Amino acid sequence: MKIIKLVKSEFIKNYTVKKLVVIMLLLTPFCIGLTQLTDLWCNNVGNYENSHSVYRAHYEKLLQKENLTVEEQYELYYNKVNMETAQFLKENKVAANDWKVDVIRELTYALLDNYSIKILREHKNDPIIEAICNSENQYYYESRFSSAIHHTCTAYTDVEQDELVLNNVKLIDEYTYLLKEDKYYLYIQYLIDHDRIWKDDIDMAKFIIKNKVGNMNDYRALNYLLWTQLPITEIKKDEASWMNSDGPYKFPTYQDYVRYYTNVNKDTQSSQAILYYSSKHNIKHDLFFDKTTNVGQIDQYQYMTSKKIVDEVFYLPIIILIIVSVTSSGIVSAEHNKGTIKNIITTPIKRWKILLSKFIYLILHTYIIWIIGLGILSICAGVKYGFNDLFTPKLVYYNGNVIEVNYYLYLIKDLCIAGIPIIAFLSILFFISTVSLNTVLTTSVTTILAILPLILYYVCANFKTTFLFLTHLPFMYFIPGFIMTKQEWYTEIIKKTDMSLMSGVIISIITIVILYTITNIVYYKRDIKN
């Protein structure tokens, strides 16, 4: 009971409205930044700015010129078409793998083909045109213009050219219609009608048309696609496979190879089960596939949900640990320096209870900031991708089955477990504050420790096994997001070393027990001089 009262008194002493507002002001831009970054990692909008500006520059330069040669006329048209298509892709934020990119490409080809034929017809007697057409070189590469003209006049007869023009005009109309309607299932229907679907993709095409999936990034389409593309068979883990695959270069020992692909296969099994479940029940999953997943470029085919943003809550400790270092390093030392510790030590409460109450306050303070961060992140996610996703169940693979659980309860459970390494950080802060009684020293050291995981992860990801002993230190687990959500760099370390949240919890508990015991012993024996 006395401990509860002491904890309550810590809150009265340290919590003000002003402080909470400052914490929220620090967390909000971080959460907004995290939302945008996650969006960038998972979304795959193409970068059309460069190409657009290049084409535009050439176009404008040619436009200012008078008396253009035939080739220059072609170049002018070429740059105009490409500039306008790049503009379209940029304005509509089209993903690099989107169907509209393919349509635009074919539309461009059709337009340029027709223009080549137009130039041929209008400048038939031009000596340059004649020379290009009469060249015996099968592939005439002197310039883009020459290649286009040579190809047109050698590949098609006059009659065929007329047919090509008509077909291209029809194509341009059809593609323009598809782009205007902007419905993915209409495009798929077009491909089926023109017999341009791969045999393997027929089922998926029928699914898309049947469900009128309008967007290629629609979760229903991607669930289906991802499920079919993910490997069913596991990666073999025998010595022959090790020698034949990336070999000793990537995995210095056979054990490294086995460890890596055990983790890969475990992930594949659970991901596949969840994908199947989400396809079957027509619901969204929140899996993340990074570039190391062994299927093509599968990371391009995942969709965003609000839950993916909120899952980044496990990266919030990057800022939270710094906030806690700055606001709470004086948890013991400041009381000594200000002299207020006398008021507490002379109360009828033993020293270990006083220390315990301060430590509990520190933990609660950190968790409160984390929950506030969770709230802000949820709002950011909801504003960007809708709040509905946050109230749908989370799919979890457990004991060979996929189960639906309440998303926030599951998050809170994970926060409690993932918070144990954070408590290890707090025990270091508490230890330094109590033993040194120096707030400045505590703030400096703990701020460095808060940033240390970022540096250590970079070192471990970019150097080979030499530094992997670092993974046995508690610092590596201070940012649980590195282990719990899968980013490329970090997945590599985790697959090589068997790092997991549970290993982090064990190392952290040992750290907490040792440091807290030493802190208590030192404080108990101390004469309170201030």
Place this chain on the structure above:
Amino acid sequence: MNQEKMGKFIAQLRVEHNYTQKEIGDKLGISDNSVSKWERGINAPDIYYLTTLAELFDVTVKELLNGERDFKKKEIDENHHEKVLEISHVSKKFGSRMILHDISLDIYEGDIVGLIGPNGAGKTTLIKTILNLYHTNKGTIKICGYDTKKNLEQALSKVGCIIENPDMYQNLSGRKNLEITALINGIKDKNYINQMISFVKLDTRIDDKVKKYSLGMKQRLGLANALMKKPKLLILDEPTNGLDPIGIKELREMLKQISRQENMSILISSHILSEIENICDEIVIIDEGKIISQFGIEEIKYKNRSLEEEFFLKTDKNDV
């Protein structure tokens, strides 16, 4: 001191204890005529005889000088004889340097004891050792019978203190500071907090932040804070530091009032000997970590000496 009244009281006591004047004279090594003169108020016994008479008649020197019994204390002494502080052979060192040497001191209920000594004598060290801020190297300290090592929580529940400056939480109001103390000490009665605020006369400023208080106000707040748990023993280390004469007078009045009303024992350490003289009943002089003298304030009054003179005499630091 009323000589006549004292004389009558000595006579009364002699009769109560069935002594003749001659028997008293024999015990003291004086004539019965001398005893007669005392009883008639012609002469007064000196401190040696007063001490012996007090022992003989089971009263205090103070009572003899006042010419009457202090019945309240007598009642307590008879029924409980409560020691609120018992320091037995306490030693404390920092590193190899001995700061307190074999200190023994008892304080009884209702006593106001002044602890004086030169700078570095060990006054603050002794006080901090009593309050568990320092650990003893030897000896025991009991507060209201509870050993501070074995029953720390019970012992400290009987003590309130102000050590050097009363350090409060500057960014909180005076009221919030008192509420924190009340919370930690399990005091739920909010009226009690208001009573304390009124007692120290901080009603109009209690909701201001402590950083805006004057030193006198901080001292009063510190006193209210120390009194929150209704202690049996109040320990004040240099409570008048930085106070102006009005502040000192106010503090003195408050301390006397508390001691009278609550029968609270007070241990005050101070450099301002005149204030100690005005407030305290008993004086303890400490020098170089040892108690070199302990006496009632009436003794020096009887000797017509000031405390300052007594202090310099005892500490042999007479640079007047």
